[in-house]
Amino acid sequence: MHELTIAQNVIDSVLSEVEKNGATKVLVIEISIGELMQFDKDAFVYSLSILLNGPVLGSAKLEVKIENAVFVCRKCSRSWGMDETRKQLRQVENGLLIKEPDGMEVPLHFLPQLYSTFVHCPDCGSSDILLKDSESVRIAKLIVE
Numbered sequence: 001m002h003e004l005t006i007a008q009n010v011i012d013s014v015l016s017e018v019e020k021n022g023a024t025k026v027l028v029i030e031i032s033i034g035e036l037m038q039f040d041k042d043a044f045v046y047s048l049s050i051l052l053n054g055p056v057l058g059s060a061k062l063e064v065k066i067e068n069a070v071f072v073c074r075k076c077s078r079s080w081g082m083d084e085t086r087k088q089l090r091q092v093e094n095g096l097l098i099k100e101p102d103g104m105e106v107p108l109h110f111l112p113q114l115y116s117t118f119v120h121c122p123d124c125g126s127s128d129i130l131l132k133d134s135e136s137v138r139i140a141k142l143i144v145e
Contacts, residue, residue, distance in 0.1 A: 026144050
């Protein structure tokens with residue numbers, strides 16, 4: 001369950017900021033999760049809620065938002081989201097899929113840099129695509145006192 005490990009890393013970062021700024025209490029933690037992280041948001045929120053305890057973190061308001069993936073063609077500047085991308089990924093040949101416990105999958109969860117191998121611009125067909133920052137977990141806002 002890597003959600004717990006990521007949650008612990010977020011809390012460690014929050015506590016580091018608290019210490020660095022001489023704060024005594026965290027009021028708000030807003031976390032942005034990239035859509036391509038492909039992990040269970042509920043498990044992540046649950047893990048965070050377990051770790052939010054004590055006088056510094058115990059009363060913090062937690063907000064977790066999913067940041068939509070955006071693909072941009074470097075050739076024609078067209079942008080699109082995961083709906084179009086999922087359509088293209090359903091067309092991937094079986095020989096390129098990997099076996100997972102719940103079925104066959106494109107190996108993008110492990111190697112997101114391969115998106116341009118499997119996904120092309122819906123307008124011009126170019127595989128020279130840019131993936132906007134949607135494969136990370138970041139602290140978007142931290143309010144302390």
